[in-house]
Amino acid sequence: MDPIWIAVTAIVALLTLIALRVPIGVALGAVSLIGLMFARSTEAAFGIFGDLPFEFGANWSLSAVPMFLLMGSVAYHSGLTASLYNAARLWLSGLPGGLAVATNFASAGFAAASGSSLATAAAMGRLAIPEMLRLGYDKALSAGVVAASGTLGALIPPSILFVLYGWFTETSIGALLIAGILPGLLTAFIYAFMIIGRCMIWPKLAPPVKDVITWRQRWMALVEIWPMPLLILGVIGGIYGGIATPTEAGALGAVLSILIAFLQRKMTWGIFRKSVVEALESTASIFFVAIGALLLTRLLAFCGLPTVMVGLIGEWAIDPLMLIIGLSIVYLILGMFLDPLGLMLLTLPVFLPMFEALKLDMIWLGVIVVKYIEIGLLTPPVGLNAYVVKSVVGDAIPLTTIFRGLAWFIAAEAVIMVLLIGFPEISTMLPTYMLGS
Secondary structure, three states: OOHHHHHHHHHHHHHHHHHOOOOHHHHHHHHHHHHHHHHOOHHHHHHHHHHHHHHHHOOHHHHHHHHHHHHHHHHHHOOOOHHHHHHHHHHHOOOOOHHHHHHHHHHHHHHHHHOOHHHHHHHHHHHHHHHHHHOOOOHHHHHHHHHHHHHHHHOOOOOHHHHHHHHHHOOOHHHHHHHOHHHHHHHHHHHHHHHHHHHHHOHHHOOOOOOOOOHHHHHHHHHHOOHHHHHHHHHHHHHHOOOOOHHHHHHHHHHHHHHHHHHOOOOOHHHHHHHHHHHHHHHHHHHHHHHHHHHHHHHHHHHOHHHHHHHHHHHHOOOHHHHHHHHHHHHHHHOOOOOHHHHHHHHHHHHHHHHHHOOOOHHHHHHHHHHHHHHHOOOOOOOHHHHHHHHHHHHHOOHHHHHHHHHHHHHHHHHHHHHHHHOOHHHHHHHHHHHOO
16 A cells, blocks of 8 residues: 555544544554554564653653643642632732633633643632632633633643643753743733623623722732742743753752642642642553654654655645644644644644744744644533533533633634734744743
């Protein structure tokens, strides 16, 4: 069989298995192994299958993944993040839709500690949604803001997706983590402006908070959030100051979160054990999918598909804007059905040769890719963050109501993407100044 047809058949088979709900790691591994048997030989396929997992797992830069996951687990289970929402609530509740705005910014802070969109949505859902519903907030707005702002975990450092993107594309992980700061803040502020505007036009969405809040309460709440800025400074400051590499900064963040929890007397053996086990399980799941994606990359390379794709670029004279439009369409469609990690590792082997052929900025593209993965967490029918929120609220809010609330945030994302694509400096300015990238 012609090698190109082997590659095309493998991609079609992979998408079919995923549509049938086969776990993406299993689908990637099985299709890649069978494809390598046809493209090379059975001996070569099993040889690659035996060597690649070790080569991947032994990569030093990827040790940042379990460290960031451990940091987030400790911060969540020891209650270090609960004070964030309380402080945001006390300071912002006077605005139109103040509790929703507070949830939005508290999620940004939690994202900076966890690096996980799903963990951010789950934690903020437990903290914020009952409070908003108690005060008469619209159900769609309450659930929508938690699900949408949870996606900031994929963008604001530390971000697991940026670590994996950097490893896969051989781009500076430190530069990528720094690059996510401004787009993450831009997203949070545009969300906030959208919430305030809606609540000014339709006040019934968010009745004013009638609780009397003193300035003493506000300042005391700020005092209680000191662990989170310390964690953020430990990770970002360590990278920016040249004290630690991105890998070492992950370990620094994990150690800091444990020390802070001990100092606040919130760390117990049960919490530590639960945090470690959760980090190990998440790491194993991520690595399983990543190894499958690496096998697929080898298969496509052996079949010559990247070379063909690059040739098509030159033949069709595709310019960068056309490539970005094509990338946008692919990610928006596949994002409706695939999980974030699988989506990125499934598409990068195809798009990476195109990026390199057109000499596009890989840091800027990393932000674009992660942003589209964020949007995929919100779009039906498989918007994972919507399902996370649904699992938190139970029967209190229907899934259709959650997706209805998300429609406004998806519209806001359209504005954000236009800005990020039209002005690449938003993504590249900080890495250029801070790291000289």
